[in-house]
Amino acid sequence: MKKYAILLDDTFCTGCNSCAYRCIQEFRYHDQASKGLFRTFVQINDDGLYQKRCMHCLEPDCVENCPVKALTKSEYGPVLYNAQKCIGCQTCVRVCKFHVPQFDADTKKIVKCSMCAHRISEDKKPACAEVCPTGALQFGEYEAMKKLAAKLAKEKKLKLYGYEENGGTHLFVLAKEDPTKFGYPKVAKKALKGKVSLDGGIGVPAMAALAVAGFKKYSERRTRIEAEAKKAKK
Incomplete structure (x- = not known):
């Protein structure tokens, strides 16, 4: 099954919040939004823009700790919530x-982004990515978005967030x-097994695994050669 991710290029974001307005329309959560509870929202600070939304971690702490399994990690990326x-x-x-889930004291439920899982199942982009007027939000297959993010970070000398934080996100x-x-x-950044590093190589865990495997192959080959040499002398 294909996995998906979102790439947010803050250098193109104007803080117009078209993404937030479109999200409210898509999920009809006007009451919660009026209380300041958003699935996604762009906060304009003195130093820059902060777009608050679910990071859809590869290994979500919320999923692991939810006592009733109301939160699940889908095979295609989004962390889903069952109210x-x-x-x-x-x-x-x-x-x-990442301080993402917001609790609605009135409904006793939480508010969080689902990456528009229902739209993805229909081969559509998430509503926010579809409406973004500047192209700051891009949506695509996970590996493609990950490689593009690393490529742009290197070429434009940009900072990349969400790549390794908490073991990686979508x-x-x-x-x-x-x-x-x-x-x-x-x-904290936490590398996952086999994780691709920012320079396009493989991460430390994968390198260690390859080193162990390589040494094992080398040892087996050396043992076999020595055995054949002894046999030849007899």
Whole structure:
């Protein structure tokens, strides 16, 4: 199954919040939005723009810790939320390193982005990416978006966020300055097994695995050659 991701190029974002308005229309959550609860929203700070939305982690803490499995990680990328299963315990709010889930005290449910999973199933872009007037939001297959993010970061000397934070996500953010300066949470980078590094190579865990495998092959080959040599002398 194909996996998907979103690439947010902050250098093209004007802070118009067309993405937020379109999201509200798509999911009809006007009441929650009126209380300041958004699935996505662009916050304009003195140092830059912070687009608050679910990062859709590769290994989501919210999914791992939800006691009733109201949050699940889909095979194609998005972290999905089932309001009917949710008991309002707010565990996800507490464990999310990106501070994404927002609790609605009136409904006792949370508000978060789903990457428009219903639209993806219909071969459509997420509503935000479809409406973005400047092309700041791009949507595509995960590997393609990941490679494009790394390529643009290197060519334009931009900072890349979401690539390794918390083990990687399905949202890549490009910015001229460190994104944590204008709102994005400081999250420890955690490499996953076989993870591709920013320079297009493979990460340390994968290198270690290859080194071990290579040494094993070398040892097997050396043992075989020595055995054949001894046999030849007899």
